[in-house]
Amino acid sequence: MKRDPIVIHLDEAGLRLDKWLSIRLPEHSREFWKQRILKGEVTVNGKKVNPSRSLIENDQIEFSIEVEETKVTPAAEPLTLKLLYEDEWFFVVDKPAGLVVHPAHGHASGTLADALGAMYPKGLSDLSGKDRQGIVHRLDKDTSGAMLIARDNDTHEKLAKLFREQTIDRIYDAVAWGMPASLSGRIDAPIIRGDVNRKKMVVKEDGKEAKTDFRVLSQKDDMTHLECRLLTGRTHQIRVHLAYIGHPVVGDRLYGGWRKGLALEYHLLHARGLAFTHPVTGEAFSVNSPLPSRFYSYVRREDL
Structure with missing residues (x-):
């Protein structure tokens, strides 16, 4: 029986097809999926591909193998949003x-x-x-x-x-270590998934185009409160870009923003706002998320 296609999300882009299948459907090994791909039993966008095919956002994966996909329908949980x-x-x-x-x-x-x-x-x-x-x-x-x-x-x-x-304006608040050389600027540095640590993204010439605008909101000692705007939408983009220019997000354990004794449970990066043209009404739309208390308290405590 042919299944509905599975659409690749942005955070999965860059993974090999056989690797992605072994993660998404862990009851079968990567070698199992490799053989099925080679036999043409798994297709991408309706075409036969190699197991090493690198996935991109919005790829459609189809297969007719009788397997039980784990975690297909999340269990309803009483978490209030x-x-x-x-x-x-x-x-x-x-x-x-x-x-x-x-x-x-x-x-x-x-x-x-x-x-x-x-x-x-x-x-x-x-x-x-x-x-x-x-x-x-x-x-x-x-x-x-x-x-x-x-x-x-x-x-x-x-x-x-x-x-x-790229017609959605995405604005973030970030607290970073150190003080950037300029009060505003653009970080234009391509990003790709790391070869050694596949959970980590890196700046590399053969990566995908990535651009981030930043503006200093306040500075104190060795910290800076920044407003960041995404001009592209790569995985971990702001975290990677700020670390690349030597100013990692405070509390970011993956990209060098963690320091011993830091009293933070989560890194200081917050998606403050979205603005775009409403896709149905055609009217200008914007929405803002206030700084969460943990973020606001830290900024106040550090007098940023």
Whole structure:
């Protein structure tokens, strides 16, 4: 029986097809999937490909193998999410830091997708898969802030198109170590998944185009409060770019922002706002997420 295609999300881009399958469907080995791909039993965008095919966002994976996909439908869990905005086409949730967006290896439950399942039992868009209903884009586990959720597939596709065309204004607050050489600027440095640590992104010439604008809001001693704007949407982009210029996000354990004795549970990066043209009404739309108390308290304590 042929299954509905699974659409590749931005955070999965860059993974080999056989590796992705072994993660998404761990009951079968990577070698199992490699053989199925070579036999043409797994296709990408309707075409036969090699097991080493590097996935890109919005690729559609299809296969007709009888397997039970684990974690397809997240269990509804009573986690309350704060809504920043809602209409009949989409809504915006205020994701807290520490919350994984969707089920993945090591995080089978307790995700934002689980909470959405409890809040909207009749279902949301499933364009990104049954385990990611409504989710148009994502934020890293320890990043807080505004996230778009689509109610239906048509709206989902329209919102996804805005992201692809880079017509959504995405604004972040970040506290970084040190003081940048200028009060504002643009970081233009391509990003690719690391060869050694596949969970880590790196700046490399053969990476994908990545651009981040920044503006200093305040500075004190060896810290800077920044406003960052994403001009592209690569995985970990702001974290990678700030670390690249020598100013990692405070509390970022993966990219050099952690220091001994630092009294923080999560790194200081917050998705403050989104602005774009409403894909249905055509009107200007914007939404803002206030700084969470942990972030605000730290900024006040450090007099930033």
